Amino acid sequence: AQRVTQPEKLLSVFKGAPVELKCNYSYSGSPELFWYVQYSRQRLQLLLRHISRESIKGFTADLNKGETSFHLKKPFAQEEDSAMYYCALSPASGGFKTIFGAGTRLFVKA
Amino acid sequence: GAVVSQHPSWVICKSGTSVKIECRSLDFQATTMFWYRQFPKQSLMLMATSNEGSKATYEQGVEKDKFLINHASLTLSTLTVTSAHPEDSSFYICSARNAGAMTGELFFGEGSRLTVL
Numbered sequence: 001a002q003r004v005t006q007p008e009k010l011l012s013v014f015k016g017a018p019v020e021l022k023c024n025y026s027y028s029g030s031p032e033l034f035w036y037v038q039y040s041r042q043r044l045q046l047l048l049r050h051i052s053r054e055s056i057k058g059f060t061a062d063l064n065k066g067e068t069s070f071h072l073k074k075p076f077a078q079e080e081d082s083a084m085y086y087c088a089l090s091p092a093s094g095g096f097k098t099i100f101g102a103g104t105r106l107f108v109k110a
Numbered sequence: 111g112a113v114v115s116q117h118p119s120w121v122i123c124k125s126g127t128s129v130k131i132e133c134r135s136l137d138f139q140a141t142t143m144f145w146y147r148q149f150p151k152q153s154l155m156l157m158a159t160s161n162e163g164s165k166a167t168y169e170q171g172v173e174k175d176k177f178l179i180n181h182a183s184l185t186l187s188t189l190t191v192t193s194a195h196p197e198d199s200s201f202y203i204c205s206a207r208n209a210g211a212m213t214g215e216l217f218f219g220e221g222s223r224l225t226v227l
Contacts, residue, residue: 034214036218044216045218046217049215051213063149090214092215103153103154
């Protein structure tokens, strides 16, 4: 079954601490993996995708096919990182529907 | 960048009336759009996939006669909540995929908050 699992509903860290939001997926094939972010009172937006292998706002995510994981990491969390983060999977080549994880709410404390 | 516009941003209606929400891709063509419900502090719940020029595909448990979806052009999909009831009150979000891009990236609307009295 195709599935995206984000085991943590809420993650609370202090400013300046490292943060890792976990994401595991189940998919038979080669999917595209994404992280989307929703800041308070804003629309969902793309944070990063695995094919770009880029760092956005200090966040990185590496696709580990062996562990079927796509964890989101940032070495030093900032208060403005507080938001809802969704890991998502899309079939390769822009195929059919995207599968979202349940989301992790990140709260960065001062 | 690609922009998706949703309208209205919020709407209040009486029980039993119908409400239409529009989702437009402003600078790209979208053969596929998606409609979601989002409950407070919860994840997105995919309701249906809107396909340009054909019938929408509904997720299990979503009443197609209750939530009418029309995708008549490559830039517009509409969701009509028919005979709305208070339990239909929710935040509805649409997303669109750029038909010209070989990627599964989604672009989201700002959402529409529906309150049924």
